[in-house]
Amino acid sequence: MTTLLPYDPYVRDCPSRRLLDRIGDRWTVLLIAALEGGPRRFSQLLRTVDGISQKMLTQTLRSLEADGLVLRTVHPEIPPRVEYELTELGRSLLEPLGALIDWASTHMGEVETSREAHAVRD
Numbered sequence: 001m002t003t004l005l006p007y008d009p010y011v012r013d014c015p016s017r018r019l020l021d022r023i024g025d026r027w028t029v030l031l032i033a034a035l036e037g038g039p040r041r042f043s044q045l046l047r048t049v050d051g052i053s054q055k056m057l058t059q060t061l062r063s064l065e066a067d068g069l070v071l072r073t074v075h076p077e078i079p080p081r082v083e084y085e086l087t088e089l090g091r092s093l094l095e096p097l098g099a100l101i102d103w104a105s106t107h108m109g110e111v112e113t114s115r116e117a118h119a120v121r122d
Contacts, residue, residue, distance in 0.1 A: 022063060023097075028060060031049060035084060
């Protein structure tokens with residue numbers, strides 16, 4: 001794939017490669033999709049994304065916030081209420097990540113069959 005953009009993820013130190021690493025991370029994909037419906041609290045995200053630890057959820061949300069994909073809002077209440085939501089930039093990822101999630105769901109049976117056949121050969 002040839003690109004005329006100033007960023008080239010095929011170059012080792014290009015920041016676009018680090019962004020692709022972030023976007024391709026399993027927790028990022030799941031959190032972006034989990035935030036599609038609107039603002040969510042930390043505990044809601046923890047329940048929605050089965051298997052993610054509190055530490056990994058915190059780290060991933062901080063990274064997504066730093067990248068401008070997620071907005072963190074602290075509501076001045078006692079106790080403070082914190083919500084996370086997608087920014088416009090984050091929302092622009094919904095379609096491509098949704099396509100990947102759909103592809104994985106649609107083709108998982110074929111992948112499992114291939115894995116089983118490969119395991120038998122080994």
